[in-house]
Amino acid sequence: MEKNSAKESAREFIETSKKYFGNKVQGFSLYSVTDEPYKMFSLKFYAYKFYVVILNYDRGHFGCCISLGTDAIALESNKEWDDNLDLNDFWANIDEQLQLRIPDKYLEANGWK
Numbered sequence: 001m002e003k004n005s006a007k008e009s010a011r012e013f014i015e016t017s018k019k020y021f022g023n024k025v026q027g028f029s030l031y032s033v034t035d036e037p038y039k040m041f042s043l044k045f046y047a048y049k050f051y052v053v054i055l056n057y058d059r060g061h062f063g064c065c066i067s068l069g070t071d072a073i074a075l076e077s078n079k080e081w082d083d084n085l086d087l088n089d090f091w092a093n094i095d096e097q098l099q100l101r102i103p104d105k106y107l108e109a110n111g112w113k
Contacts, residue, residue, distance in 0.1 A: 005035050005039070006033045006034060006035050006039045006040060006041045006057070007030070007033060007041070009039065009041065009057060010030050010033065010041045010043060010057070012087065013043060013055060013057070013062075013087065014028050014030075014043065014045075016087040016088060016091060017045070017087075017091055019088075020087075020088055020091040020092070020095070021047070021091065021095065024047060024048050024095075024112060025045050025046065025047050026045065026046050026049075027044075027045055027046045028043060028044070028045045029043070029044045029045070030042070030043055031043075031044070038058075038059045039057070039059065039060075040057060040058045040059065041056075041057050042054060042055065042056050042057070043055040043057075044067070047098050048098060048099075048102055048106075048107070048110070048112065049110070050098075050102050050106065051066045051067075051098065051101075051102075052066070052067040053065070053066060053067070053075075053094075053098070054066075054067050054072065063075070063077060064077070064094050066098075066101070073101075075094055075097040075098065076097060077090060077093045077094060077097070078093060099113075
């Protein structure tokens with residue numbers, strides 16, 4: 001996944017998440033972006049109109065967590081470090097972790113289950 005800049009890498013994460021999740025994600029914001037001395041950025045977005053999710057990328061390592069104010073719950077993924085990663089696999093794993101934490105009744109009411 002080596003790109004020319006942190007913004008380009010962030011854009012790839014955003015585009016692939018929108019493609020994977022469709023209307024289940026919205027409100028993306030990019031912050032803490034740096035290319036030097038190493039590539040790093042954070043993305044914040046809403047998932048399922050239920051959680052605020054933060055993705056952190058730091059020197060090729062990345063992962064997501066659910067934001068709870070000053071605290072966070074890590075979303076475990078078996079895809080956290082791979083320059084040639086298929087991001088659809090990563091998002092599928094994150095989606096599974098999110099859906100496990102959201103009541104089925106809510107997902108069904110919104111047509112997501």
